[in-house]
Amino acid sequence: MYTRSAMLLAVLLAVPGAAALGQMSRATLVRQSDIIFIGTVTQVGAVAAPEVPASDRNVVVHVDQVLEKPAAVALGAGDSVTVQTAQRGSLKPGSQATFYTTGWIFGQGVAVREVGHELGHSPVVATVQAAAVARARLDMNDADLKAHIQQAAMVVTGRVDQVRPAELAAAPARPKRISEHDAQWQEAIIQVQDGIKGAQAGEQVVVRFPTSLDVAWVGTPRFTVGQEGTFVLHKDSTSGSPNAMLAGRSVPAYTALHKVDVLSRQDATRVRALIRKP
């Protein structure tokens, strides 16, 4: 009987838009969260660590299982977390839920702000929830990539044939400045092997990228000769010089500054599927 009820509850919770989700879908909750865990409310109007200000909006939650968290954060089953609830009085001692949260205060303990929660908890539900959250995260990643592709001017698979210093046309009113944040632009000449969006096989495109080690450019994709991949390219609105020279002709320059702009060659299949997906 217990198992059957638990399974029924699990099925209900696995359906996005179920009543327990409130106004937000699970996908929305996942998108807005960086710490997701299953836990049990132990105290209301209390805090789990001294650095968190007292408030009747806060509840202390015993963590049963962490579903997602950043690697830097020390949080595991058995820990107590302070949750600033989205709605005062929405949780009572003993409430079991999946908590969708963002980091708030990191000190002796972790305090988080609730994005939303899904009530319900049992070993079976926990398993289902873990799978559901993981699936929702994949869906969100796909949705973000699809949006990124839609904004892109060009999506190609190809190979970097050449890397060269960028020749930027300096606007007369803007002399070159010496700054530690200077991007130190270079240009990758990419031979298009498959034009997925906005390009055709055999074309060459010029992609500007920063080579600076400066903090302002940390995490920005870089290119090397021989590199192959699936490239999501945007018209260059960053360097201040929208065109580049290629074989004696002025052509549009592109950038790929976001980490999802440079994908593996194998990701082309996923990209095509996302483009086809309504």
Next chain:
Amino acid sequence: MRTRIIAATVVLYAACEGATRQAPPAKVAGVRVVDLIPASLSGETWQDAEPFLALYASNAQLMAASAFTPNPGGSASATAPIYASNDGGDTWTLRNTLPSQGMTADITHAAGATPSVLYSGILKVPGVPLNELKASDFFSPATMTLQASRADVDQPFVRTAQAASADRVYVGLNDFDAPDGRTATVDVSLDGGATYTSRRIETRATVGQNGPSVRPAVAQDHTVYVAYFGWRATTGSDVTSDVVVVRDDSGAGGATPPFRDLLDPSDHLPGRLVATHVTIPWSNAPTLGQERIGSTLSIAVHPLHSDTVYLAWADRVGTGDIYTVHVRRSTDRGATWSGDLRSVTNATNASLAVSASGTVGLLYQQVTGSDSSSRWVTRLEQSRDGFTTHQDALLATVPANAPPLQFLPYIGDYNGLLSRGNQFLGVFSASNTPDSTNFPQGVVYHRRVDFATHRLLDGTGATVAVSIDPFFFSVPVLP
């Protein structure tokens, strides 16, 4: 007793100048060194460089600090964090209250007169526009309020003072949109950040711009000094620069154009030329212990006697040195300056502060040794006699070649030093291996560590890679 301490530390300094560490460093009584990373971020491995610190005169318990620490939630987060302490720096929390995507680029901040008001100047991610921000309570979860913003600005450096009931805010910055290539600028607010006016302080011809560092210092009588680099020529890798100080005797709030109260006798223009035609290597690549160099500058005024002001900068002298820090002093409001009271080779991140008793503190980070044995050595020197003698607190000595850099700056283009009461208080960034020999004054970690095995540990007890952490310190002012 004081003479003995100074003598001992001078001997120690001489020993440490060599490539090898021969004697155990002296311990200075009352020194605290605290790693800012809290226990709940024990898995943190980021390069938390370029730290800064803000203090309240009226509340010794409250402090704000910053570094290139990202929001633990990741780069898609809409906010970046700031560190906060409410127990005088013994413990710190990280709070995501800055309006920047995941982390900031440059960031400095200063306290308002009333706790817990905080002003901050950041280069916001993405795009790195300047944001001048205010929090009425930096412990609040609310995102700091944007007061002013513009693009094409570098290295905002915030200082504050109080006049009547309003906070005055001085943001030294390099404004690339300033006319005629005279980019050294101070954004001045006389009304608690509600409005800012950009004041251009360079009066001479430049190579097309000034150097990135523009540093204000404010005395209690509202004398404001600002130091900047007057870039006169460049070869690309070397800049020929003047080191210039301007002064305003009324907090930049008078009827006359501000920062015109100190003229140079050579050309009668505002801005005293403390050093002329120095050679500054501009290297935006790992050059000194994995760090870049090119714009090290600090100025500090005696808080109660504004006639006395200290200046530090770095340039290259001779052929056997990469980068030398110089310290000079004026005791007549910047009209005349001493020669070098102190010079430190292969050093950067000089930060000065002057205590109410007149003791000057000099924080710097120096590379000693060479190749695989090279080390980043962080020291606070303090002196009551113009560095004829000085007490030397060796705060950290860590490998300079590990961890490998993730980006530049490696440990920071600057660090932070302030004085309050009988303490020098500051922050620096350094490799975080939990090895007691790396921190001769002792060190407190709140993140999980195992000193016996020199390992950092995450929440599960697994080993965490060594990285750069920000460290807070306090050192008693020489009596």
